[in-house]
Amino acid sequence: MTTKTSKKLERKQLMSVFWRSFGLEWDWNYERQMNIGYCYCMLPVIKKLYDDPAEQEAAMKRHLEFFNTTPQLATLILGITAAMEEQNANDPNFDTQSINDVKVSLMGPLAGIGDSFIWGTLRIIATGVGLSLATQGNILGPILFFLIFNIPAQGLRYYLMGAGYKLGSGFLATLQKSGWMEMLTYGASVLGLTVIGGMTAQNVAINVPLAIGAGEEATTIGDICNTIMPGILPLLFTFGIYYLLKFKNVKTTTLLVVFILIGFAALSSASWDSLTDRPAAAQTQRKTYRDRNTEKQRRNTTMMKFNEQEKIDSVKGALALRPQIEEIVDGICENGYKNIVWLGIGGTWASAQQATVHMKEKTGIETWAENAAEYLTTGNKRIGEGSVVITSSVTGNTIEVVEAVKKAKEAGATVIGFIDAPEAALAKMVDHVISYKQNEQLKFFMTADRFMKNAGEFDDYDEMYAEFDQYLPQALVEVEKAAEPFAVEFAKKHWNDDIHYFVGAGNQWGATYSYAMCYWEEQLWIKTKSITSPEFFHGMFEIVTKETPVTVYVGEDRQRKLSERVVNFLPRICGNYTIIDTKDYELKGISEKYRGDISHLVMHAVNNRIDVHMEDETKHPMEIRRYYRALDY
């Protein structure tokens, strides 16, 4: 044996191999895959160990053979072969064939564990964490993704370089024998599959919006499946894909084409919104895209649940009731009356209060709002001969109102009823009936105004209504259009409020009260509290903090000042307030001096848009009641 000075690799060469290994895949080719990269990595080793050009040539050729494995773990094999080359350099009897044998026999198993650990587990964890931030547009998403993957992956690359060299060819065998390899694979598969399962739930979106049943009872197959288990359809779908890939050897490109076809086929047979329903967890993640899209649609195309012509016709129709109202009121005035009682309950009682405030501004006529249920229990001696009772009911069968009208009539009052449903029993009980859908506030105000005109306290009556007839319907529709972007933002900000405070004054107060109660509480099931602007400072403002959601309605009637006082004060204590000021809305054709008389209608138009978007954001259909007309009280 020629015992020359024994050849030994130093840390310098091993580090050089380590750094070179980063470019292992740089010139990946079909013929021998990572071969040039591997040979390039080994050059420092070859240069150090062999002086003879023939030996160098042989070594280079060896390492230009086929090679492929998980690149981040390849340093293990590089380390092992470096150790073997070192042995070869010192031992002329060394069988060089064994170097390539080790390479070939190790790269398969290493790729097996490496692919599942690096690609199946580490990449997926990094992607999962990164995506959860990135879908919100957060730059940390990609950064974390990069770090979570690379710190372990490149750390492993470094560790395996030294480990491979130290342990030589026995390394993998040792690992396998000790059972560590099996443990590692097992642990990686547990972690990897758990994460993949979670990501499947969050990212695969599928729903069958085929409806079963009709009307309000209708439900979709997707919904039924979700009651069995949320996201069961994506789960089964993913299992199906897995089956096709694993057992049927279906190509991914085939699947891609099929998926695109499914996308179009599904679209043609179903409504768009229901198709993109996602499991709860994913909804927040993906919401951003949908928000962007729907917002764009809202802005560019039509407003949701908004039929312009219908709305114009509705207000026009209500204004057209005026001759009918005038006839009734003029008749009553001719015969004389002693007081005017606005009777109602719930929303109608609220409208009654608005009418009262409206009259208080201008007239000496005795008038008040009477709550139907209170009247039934305590009665009211002032109601009797010469009283004019004005009430309103959509259905005409609200029990308290029906009974109260009966009682008022017995006392000798004259009753005017605005009954939307002309066939209802109530319509036959009242002395004068006017039947027209909605616009309760407008109907009440028209009636009040006529009484005041006849009392000689409203000289502008004719002029004002001439303006309203001509311009009001269109003006209110324009308010709704102008309020749309605000309503979208407002609903997005407040749909999930725990409680929302509403403040209003003057002829807006009744609407503030009924809006909080009849829309947010009754229909949207969100807790509210409403308070008049003057009363705000006598208790409620103590509970308002930076986060408390407060909305102030500022109308243009005489009590505007009271609301302005709240508006001026709020910024000092609250960071979550909204001011809705009717002054911000143009009313084309309406004179400045009449704006205050219809502030509540302007506010109503703004609220209409808020309702639509609150309903859309909460996905809580406004028609549902838990108890009303379901339980007796």
Add this chain to the structure above:
Amino acid sequence: MLIQAILLGLVAMLGNAEYLFGTCLLSRPLIMGTLTGIVLGDIEAGVRIGATMELAFMGAFSIGASIPPEMISGTVLGTAFAITTGSGPETALAIGLPVASLVLLAKNFGMVFILPPFVHKADEWAKNDNMQGIAVVHYLAGFFGVNLIIGLCVGIGYYVGSPAVEAFLSIIPEWISKGLEITMGLLPAIGFGLLMKMIMNKANACFFILGFAMSVYFNLPGTGIAILGAILAIVLTQIKRSQTMQTAVAQGGYTDDDEDF
């Protein structure tokens, strides 16, 4: 415009250069989308679109000898055109998918016609004991065979493609982009299916269901699931390990006793 095209070409080349930098996932849509956003001045859109593309290309990763669609160019051009036309991720996908397939053709052209001569040149240098030669071949092969091709495709594609893409987008019916959005919901299933194929068997399939259930019933985000999954993996591995060791000890002990008699 020209500068943006050059920069985007460089971004794509940087993405492909992950093969020079330890296969560090620079090429993934999440990174490429972000860098594209940076170049075009809308980072947030870049990150968002990148995230969507990442899901769509979840199944596109090279395992063994499989070559996935050229997602770098798909992502960069898709994201770039989505940003410049002010549209959403579905546009990025509508552009990105065909681009990825087209550029794969170009990439394969390089792999079939340009790269092999370099490989044979390396053999030749080895025969002549030219180490320097092999090092040079290594760098040139990857650069000319693949990297430059992708960079050119993206740079030129952006420069000449902009007007064409805008014209194309203006005539694209809405149902196509909506249909594609539905497809986007399905696409990740391919990626997850491929991963499951790689590591799932009858014994560990339950952990997939576990992760799924953690998400749908407890609304846990990805990180939370990963942490719990890691704890579970460690605990189970430890149990399994101690079981094997106990068996070994039990067997060993029996042999020892035997020898004593």
